[in-house]
Amino acid sequence: MAPAVPGYPSRMTELRTPSSFPARAPRGRLHDLLGTWDRRVFHAVAAHEWPGAGPVLPRLSRSANHGLLWFGTAAAIAAFGGGARSRRAAVRGVASLAVASAVINTVGKRSVRRARPLLDAVPVIRQLKRQPFTSSFPSGHAASAAAFATGVALESRAWGAVVAPVAASVAFSRVYTGVHYPGDVLAGAALGVGAALAVRGAVPTRSQLPPPGRPREHAPALAGGEGLVVVVNRESGTADCAAAVREALPLAEVVECAPDELPDQFAKAAERARALGVVGGDGTVNLAATVAVTRRLPLAVFPGGTLNHFAYDLGVEEVADACRAVEAGEAIGVDLGRFRPAPGAGDGGEPGYFLNTFSLGVYPELVRIRERWSPRIGAWPAGVLAASRVLRGEHPLEAEVQGRRRPMWLLFAGNGVYRGVGPTPGHRQNLADGLLDVRVVHGGRLPGLRLLGAAVAGKVRRSPVHAARQLRQVRIGGLAPGTLLACDGEVRPAPGGGLVVDKLVDALTVYRPQRLL
Incomplete structure (x- = not known):
């Protein structure tokens, strides 16, 4: 054994002296305790x-x-x-x-x-x-x-x-x-x-996530729903939703009506309401939003439709969410999409509005097939049937987009940027970004199936049949007579001549709770 160095403990002494390893003893005691x-x-x-x-x-x-x-x-x-x-x-x-x-x-x-x-x-x-x-x-x-x-x-x-x-x-x-x-x-x-x-x-x-719009301070707080008039689309399968609104907001006026009565009922409700409410699908909510913007009324959206795209993107997923916001006076400002006749296109009628999407081409045809079959076989099977039929066809649409004429299978414009890829992607995180999410599927041989194959392979962004841009305005011309468009799931004839698709930025005030539970 090597001799000990004066002033330093030997190795044996170091190993045997408890004070030489003070950190281990407390851990042992704690472990024992x-x-x-x-x-x-x-x-x-x-x-x-x-x-x-x-x-x-x-x-x-x-x-x-x-x-x-x-x-x-x-x-x-x-x-x-x-x-x-x-x-x-x-x-x-x-x-x-x-x-x-x-x-x-x-x-x-x-x-x-x-x-x-x-x-x-x-x-x-x-x-x-x-x-x-x-x-x-x-x-x-x-x-x-x-x-x-x-x-x-x-x-x-x-x-x-x-x-x-x-x-x-x-x-x-x-x-x-x-x-x-x-x-x-x-x-x-x-x-x-x-x-x-x-x-x-x-x-x-x-x-x-941050609120999907700009905070509003002037939306009235309606205790018990006093001053709120809620119009209910009776054919949207919303009986439970309407009953929940009555229970949560006993002072609100709830009016149930058939689909063909909705425009008249919204106009009458706006004359006596401090705030306008709606229970129904996205097409019904579209009607309510148009009246609310025109009359400068805040809108309360209760999710009572089949898909509730706008309500869910808003963050209002349950009746209780909207009710809490109405009573607290919590609201945000969001954009409203608009399509109108192009300047010089003649008298094309009044402008139309959309909360979610505007489309030309195959989607209006898909909606027509789905609406025809859904009363017979149900909404989801009808949607699958409609998708299978339109995917097999070419459905060419000839139109000028931003001054360039091209054949298209689908033109899609979203009110705000959607997450994901493809012609009709998921949902939006910002409803007040001032942008249109424009996606085009070019015409050609079986473009729908080619796009579906690209989606399955995860290569939609690189697919030659698909293009996407974010714009503030889209000019569309050269539409053939009888061309159909779809906005928020509703199909109507496109104005003759040409179209301008843009946005009314921060135009609509919608109740939405500041904190989601």
């Missing part, structure tokens, strides 16, 4: 009688194996939740669960090897028939439960409140049945919450 607490709580749970838990918690614990409980819950929320928010909550919950499960199985279980608790203290009636054999730390069941519940709650507080007690019960069941220490469950739950927050960081929730 946590281990002691873990065992004490585990034995306290095992010794305690939990009324009603015996027949429930072991079954609940087993039902959560491989995430089956949460997949079933997600399916139920998506199917019976009654709105886009519920479907997003279900998807976010499953995505959060998937991330948590991947982290637990690839990192968590392999990083810390901890033996499962001894079952001597756990009554036999509580014990699972099949005991897990992986590391006890952390609890994968608790991680999945916390991830799913947190993911759901980040999109929908209401569904989160429903799921949270079930998730907590699953986590507790792992201690109750003796397969985990409490520390394992707490660590797993923390990892699950972290996974849900990580998913939100990658894909923000709707509540994180």
Whole structure:
């Protein structure tokens, strides 16, 4: 052994002197304290009688194996939740669960090897028939439960409140049945919450996004809906929605009418209303918006149609959203699309307006086929039938666009920039950007099928049949007599001569809550 150097401890002395490694001792004490607490709580749970838990918690614990409980819950929320928010909550919950499960199985279980608790203290009636054999730390069941519940709650507080007690019960069941220490469950739950927050960081929730329009300060706050006149399209399948409006806003006037009575009823409602409300599909909302802009009234849109494109892009996905905004006087300003006869094209009639989309070419034909068949076979099957028919055809449309004549299969102009690619993409995050999202599918041989093939291959942006630009105005000329156009799902004859498609920027005031729940 080498002699000790004066003034310095020998290697043997250094290894044996506790003061030479002060950082390790506190960690050991903390580890012992946590281990002691873990065992004490585990034995306290095992010794305690939990009324009603015996027949429930072991079954609940087993039902959560491989995430089956949460997949079933997600399916139920998506199917019976009654709105886009519920479907997003279900998807976010499953995505959060998937991330948590991947982290637990690839990192968590392999990083810390901890033996499962001894079952001597756990009554036999509580014990699972099949005991897990992986590391006890952390609890994968608790991680999945916390991830799913947190993911759901980040999109929908209401569904989160429903799921949270079930998730907590699953986590507790792992201690109750003796397969985990409490520390394992707490660590797993923390990892699950972290996974849900990580998913939100990658894909923000709707509540994180900025409002889709400019804030308005002059919209009246109508307590109980006093001064609000709501016109309901009786044939939009909106009976439940109209009843919900009456219940939430008892002082509002609700008028139900047939589709052919809507223009007259909106005009009459505007004469006595402080704010105009509408329940119906996007075509009905279009009529209401036209009157609201003309009379300078704020508009309350209640999602009562089949698709509710404008309401959902607005962030109003439930009747309660619009009701809260009306009573609080919270509103935003959004753009309104407009199409009108080109200068010098003669008397083409009054301008038309659109909240969502304007189109020429194949889409008006698709709408006509869908409307003809939907009363016989239903809306969705009719839509599939219409799409299959128009995809097989060429449907050439000859027109001048921005001074250049070309054959087209479809011309699409969106009121605001849509996310995604393709001729009719997803949804908008800004309804007041001052832009038209113009997309053209060029004519030729089977352009629809060629575009569909490009979409399946993920190459729509590079497809020679598709072009997209963002413009403030589009000039269209040379339309043949009898050409049809579609705006917000409604088909009408195009004005003769030529068209100018542009926008009324920040023209429409719409109720929308500042914070989405």
